[in-house]
Each structure stands twice: as structure tokens, then as C-alpha cells.
Amino acid sequence: MMRHLRMRRHCPRQLLDENGLCPLSDLHPGQEAQVSQLCGGHALVNRLVALGFTPGTVVDVLQNYGHGPLIVRVREARLALGRKEAGQVLVKAA
Template identity: 45%
Template sequence: MSPAMHDRLYRPLSAVSAGSSVRLRDVCAGQKLEARLASLGFVPGATLDVCRNTCHGPLVVQVKGSRLMLGRGMADKMVVE
């Protein structure tokens, strides 16, 4: 687990309720996934609007004007504040 996850101000994107707006702090993943997410606009400092997050299944997140669906495993690797 990343040191950022230990601070209670930070949490995984998968734990954010729908309707919330958060800032991406870090992506705790391999280089390929980090590069793929960066190409979609998921870079540290980006504002993410969580449009849908149910108990199971993918999240719908708006970043830089685009709505994207993220798998829960991917969202678990994204640290937000």
C-alpha cells in the first residue's frame, strides 16, 4: 500500500461516493497502467467528478470533460484527496 493511503485524508477512488468531486493524488500501478490512465487525463492534480459508484461493478468518472467507465480494480489503485 502506498504511504499516501495511510493518511486518512487520502482514499482510493473506489471509496468515493457518487456526486463527489476529488483531486487525483497518485496512481499506485505499473508503468503501463499509469501511462494508459495518463493518456485518458488521469494525472496527479486532475479533478475527478464521480458520476456513478455502486457497491459492485464499474465507476463512471468525469475527467477533463469526458465521462469514462473504470473497473473497480483500476479505481482501487487511484489515490484521491
């Protein structure tokens, strides 16, 4: 799990499927998942990790209507996350 933690600017689709990963924005409300990889530039990655999105962390999706921002729970804090940002967080669904 810890071995393939590389930062990439783009998350290629096929790579996602091979490793059983999917973007956080694809999860349904009530689903739990483990953070596996973060895409995007330094600025976004730094903000996300400071808020607790480190590899292995469990994320809870509280709200996702399939469009617009999501609400997730990370380390007991509720965060509103833009759909684009949620797409940069790759997770392994539990």
C-alpha cells in the same frame, strides 16, 4: 501536494489514512476529488495519465454502486473504470 507523487505498485492502507487519501473507488456518486497518486504498473499508469488522470486533476464520480465498474468524469470525458483500476487511483476528496 506535488512532493509526494511517487508511483507504487501497492497502496498501503495506513499511508492512505495518514495523508487523507483514499482510493477513487471509495467515493460516492456526486463527490469530487483531486487525483494525488497512481499505483500499479507502467502500462496502467500510462493509460491513466493519457486519459487525463494526472496529479491535481479534478475527478467527478458519476456512478458508483459499491460493486462493479464506476463511471467518472475527467477533463470533460466520461470514463467507465473497472473497480480494480479505480482502486489504483488515490485521491484527496474535496
